[in-house]
Amino acid sequence: MNGDLHGPGFWAELAANVYMIKDESTRNGFRFKYQKIFNMEGSTMAVGKTGAFYLLKKPHVMGFMAVGLGENKNHAFVAFKGTAGLYDALTDLNTGVRACHTGTSVHQGFYYAFESIYQELNQFLSGLQGVTTVHCVGHSLGGAIATLAADWIKSTGKVAQVNLYTFGSPRVGMEMFAKKCTTRLVADNIYRVYHKTDPVPMVPTWPFTHVPASNGDYLLFSPMTAIPWEYHKMKHYRASVEKAAGWKGMKDNRPKGYGQIAVERWLQSDGIVSFTANTLELLDAALLYVIEKVINAAGIVLVTGFATTFTLLDRMAVFMAKAAKATVTVSVWVYHLIKKMAALIGVVVKEGTDLTVDFIRMVFNRVYQKIADMVRQAGREMD
Amino acid sequence: MSFFNPTKTCVFSEVKARLVLDGKPVVGAKVTRQWNWNKKKTDESVTDENGYVHFPAVYESSVARLLPAELVVGQQLSIEINGMQKVFWTNGKREPEENAEYGGNPFSVVCNLNEEDVLIEDYGSLMVTMCKLEK
Numbered sequence: 001m002n003g004d005l006h007g008p009g010f011w012a013e014l015a016a017n018v019y020m021i022k023d024e025s026t027r028n029g030f031r032f033k034y035q036k037i038f039n040m041e042g043s044t045m046a047v048g049k050t051g052a053f054y055l056l057k058k059p060h061v062m063g064f065m066a067v068g069l070g071e072n073k074n075h076a077f078v079a080f081k082g083t084a085g086l087y088d089a090l091t092d093l094n095t096g097v098r099a100c101h102t103g104t105s106v107h108q109g110f111y112y113a114f115e116s117i118y119q120e121l122n123q124f125l126s127g128l129q130g131v132t133t134v135h136c137v138g139h140s141l142g143g144a145i146a147t148l149a150a151d152w153i154k155s156t157g158k159v160a161q162v163n164l165y166t167f168g169s170p171r172v173g174m175e176m177f178a179k180k181c182t183t184r185l186v187a188d189n190i191y192r193v194y195h196k197t198d199p200v201p202m203v204p205t206w207p208f209t210h211v212p213a214s215n216g217d218y219l220l221f222s223p224m225t226a227i228p229w230e231y232h233k234m235k236h237y238r239a240s241v242e243k244a245a246g247w248k249g250m251k252d253n254r255p256k257g258y259g260q261i262a263v264e265r266w267l268q269s270d271g272i273v274s275f276t277a278n279t280l281e282l283l284d285a286a287l288l289y290v291i292e293k294v295i296n297a298a299g300i301v302l303v304t305g306f307a308t309t310f311t312l313l314d315r316m317a318v319f320m321a322k323a324a325k326a327t328v329t330v331s332v333w334v335y336h337l338i339k340k341m342a343a344l345i346g347v348v349v350k351e352g353t354d355l356t357v358d359f360i361r362m363v364f365n366r367v368y369q370k371i372a373d374m375v376r377q378a379g380r381e382m383d
Numbered sequence: 384m385s386f387f388n389p390t391k392t393c394v395f396s397e398v399k400a401r402l403v404l405d406g407k408p409v410v411g412a413k414v415t416r417q418w419n420w421n422k423k424k425t426d427e428s429v430t431d432e433n434g435y436v437h438f439p440a441v442y443e444s445s446v447a448r449l450l451p452a453e454l455v456v457g458q459q460l461s462i463e464i465n466g467m468q469k470v471f472w473t474n475g476k477r478e479p480e481e482n483a484e485y486g487g488n489p490f491s492v493v494c495n496l497n498e499e500d501v502l503i504e505d506y507g508s509l510m511v512t513m514c515k516l517e518k
Contacts, residue, residue: 019455020475022475
């Protein structure tokens, strides 16, 4: 599998092994493993610029940048791992959004993490000669940083192609970022791999959207477990990728998406709403469905500008409250959605309830809090 | 350090190593064990008359384990011979359980210091050593 840049195994392995740049003991293994693939000539693997190999070590992001050797000499590799400190940003409901380096809105926490390595990345890119493809890879928060890196590298026009490989990555930016990034990189060059029961790719919730914006993702089936993030672990990603029938097999696994009728039925149903991965998927589909309806029919737009007075949550609440007062064809779906979300937190919404900004904000806040808890639930069952 | 402590992590398993140089056991040599989870730490021991060195298991706790973050503990063993420090075993421990270094097998190895280091990937990490697991 060494050096087979076409198979998913190489990338899953690299996403796992980027964690080995931690210190000189772990880097020893990394050097043995990749000495014939990456140019580490003259590299002491110390932090900073060391020949063709850069080691990145910042408070919230670590990674490396390298140029390929031999048959891979036209390829460059940029790999990241997130640090524990970033998890707070991930589940912070009142997070802000920032315009990223290519202009569209992304999660503020990821923006700052990327910003911390931006100079080195720029320097690395400027020094590349004869490289036609840059591969960006990362697991978890590292996947989020890899996404921002890939988007920016491609925007510079310095290389012909940028490929992105993420494993269990959270959502990085808003819909416009997802769309522009997908167009820039071309959907076929984006390999977003996720386990069915990994909660991290479910956050941050809407309006954050995955890249690629189209259905080009790679699904790995995984069971429900007592520890909510068990299948977020890189060892399971490696094992599942190993068993999968290549990229194609993973692509064939992906859901066809919930049809409009299924979403409408779910929204209108009065059944018990439990908090599972499936419910969250449906909720996500329902949110998008209702938002599209609101935007298309009522022309209400979610403002995601740069004013800091309002949090994202505020803006979502205002958006929904406006929509609830719009034409009946739209407001009925907003009502169903808020009712369904309220049910998730045990609140009953009766017909005729005034959907005020405060009320909607409370519902969103508590649902998001519950999702955040699920993601970072202090693994009390561990060990 | 209770059984139910979710943050408890084995950062270095119990080590039994036999060190051999030029076909003979290395006697009375200082061996340093180093590990680095959240902070770099070391302890030391000395080889006995048969070249054996022993270290007990080390456990640490950190709230980092409460996050869905990957575990990586840098691990290293080195020996001082003729005033020179030779690293003969490095690894990144990726699982919290004791004996995870060798996939559940007791950490009991023979290290012929004349041999070349090799990369061992059989246990889910990148271990570099000339030591061989004792059967």
